[in-house]
Amino acid sequence: MKFPMMITAVTALALGHTAQAAEPLKVGISGEPYPPFTYKAASGDWTGFEVELAHAFCDAMGRECDIVPTGWSGIIPSLNAGRIDMIMNSMSITEQRQQVIDFTRPYYFTPGAYVAAINATLDIPEGLDGLTMGVQGATTNATYARRELRDSGVDIRLYNQAEQVNNDLLSGRLDVILADEIAMLQFLDRDEAEGFEIKATAPRHEAYGAGIGIGLRQADDELGEALNTAIATVIEEGTCASLSERYLGTDVCVYD
Missing domain, CATH: 3.40.190.10 (Periplasmic binding protein-like II)
Structure with a gap:
C-alpha cells in the first residue's frame, strides 16, 4: 500500500522540478x-x-x-x-x-564618444582643460574618465541617469559629455540636438573591458x-x- 503513495510523491516532486525549470x-x-x-x-x-x-x-x-x-x-x-x-x-x-x-x-561592442557643440574646438584630451564634462556614473565611461582624464583639467560631473547628462548638455550646463557612441548617434538625431556633434571616440582601454x-x-x-x-x-x-x-x-x- 505504500508504493502508490511513494510513486505519487516522487511524481509530484518531479513535476515540481519541471514547473520550476519552466x-x-x-x-x-x-x-x-x-x-x-x-x-x-x-x-x-x-x-x-x-x-x-x-x-x-x-x-x-x-x-x-x-x-x-x-x-x-x-x-x-x-x-x-x-x-x-x-x-x-x-x-x-x-x-x-x-x-x-x-x-x-x-x-x-561600441566605444565611448565625446559630444559637444558643433562650434566648439576640442583637442581630446588636452583641449578639455577648464571645461565641464558629464558622464553617467557606474559606467565604463565613468571609469575611463576617472582613470585617464583627471589630470586633463576637466571638471568631471557624474549623473545617475544618461538622460540627465544629455539634458544638461542641451541646456548649456555642460561643455562636453562622454557616453556610448551608439546612444549618442541616436541622441544627435533629435531636433533639439542639431547643434551638437561627436568630436572624438575614446581609445580601446582596459576600463571598457x-x-x-x-x-x-x-x-x-x-x-x-x-x-x-x-x-x-x-x-x-x-x-x-x-x-x-x-x-x-x-x-x-x-x-x-
Missing part, C-alpha cells in the same frame, strides 16, 4: 530608459535592441523571459540577491565587475553555458545583425 528567466534592465537599447514603446511595453535580443536568446534556449526594470545602481545587488536571473543592459565585461559576478561571452556581455551570478555555470550557445546561434543566424541594423543603423555584434 519558469521564465528574469532579465534585469535599467529602470531608466536607455534608447535605442532599452525603452518603453507607446504600448507601455519595454522594447529596444537589447530587449528584443534578450527574447531572441531566450527563444534559442527554448525558454521564456520576463523583462524586469531595476535601478541601475542596484542592478548587480539585485542579481546576486536572486531578484533577477541575468543582467542585459549594455554592461561591459570588466575585471572589477568580474570580482562579484560572471559574464557570458560578449555580444556587442572586452565588450558587452550578460551578467550572471557567479557559479551559475549551467545558465552561462546555455546563454553562450544561444548568443552564438543568434549571431550566426543573423538575428543579432538584423536587430542591430534596425535599432542602431550598423552591425555592432561581436563575432568569433
Whole structure:
C-alpha cells in the first residue's frame, strides 16, 4: 500500500522540478530608459535592441523571459540577491565587475564618444582643460574618465541617469559629455540636438573591458553555458545583425 503513495510523491516532486525549470528567466534592465537599447514603446511595453535580443536568446534556449526594470545602481545587488536571473543592459565585461559576478561571452561592442557643440574646438584630451564634462556614473565611461582624464583639467560631473547628462548638455550646463557612441548617434538625431556633434571616440582601454556581455551570478555555470550557445546561434543566424541594423543603423555584434 505504500508504493502508490511513494510513486505519487516522487511524481509530484518531479513535476515540481519541471514547473520550476519552466519558469521564465528574469532579465534585469535599467529602470531608466536607455534608447535605442532599452525603452518603453507607446504600448507601455519595454522594447529596444537589447530587449528584443534578450527574447531572441531566450527563444534559442527554448525558454521564456520576463523583462524586469531595476535601478541601475542596484542592478548587480539585485542579481546576486536572486531578484533577477541575468543582467542585459549594455554592461561591459570588466575585471572589477568580474570580482562579484560572471559574464557570458560578449555580444556587442561600441566605444565611448565625446559630444559637444558643433562650434566648439576640442583637442581630446588636452583641449578639455577648464571645461565641464558629464558622464553617467557606474559606467565604463565613468571609469575611463576617472582613470585617464583627471589630470586633463576637466571638471568631471557624474549623473545617475544618461538622460540627465544629455539634458544638461542641451541646456548649456555642460561643455562636453562622454557616453556610448551608439546612444549618442541616436541622441544627435533629435531636433533639439542639431547643434551638437561627436568630436572624438575614446581609445580601446582596459576600463571598457572586452565588450558587452550578460551578467550572471557567479557559479551559475549551467545558465552561462546555455546563454553562450544561444548568443552564438543568434549571431550566426543573423538575428543579432538584423536587430542591430534596425535599432542602431550598423552591425555592432561581436563575432568569433
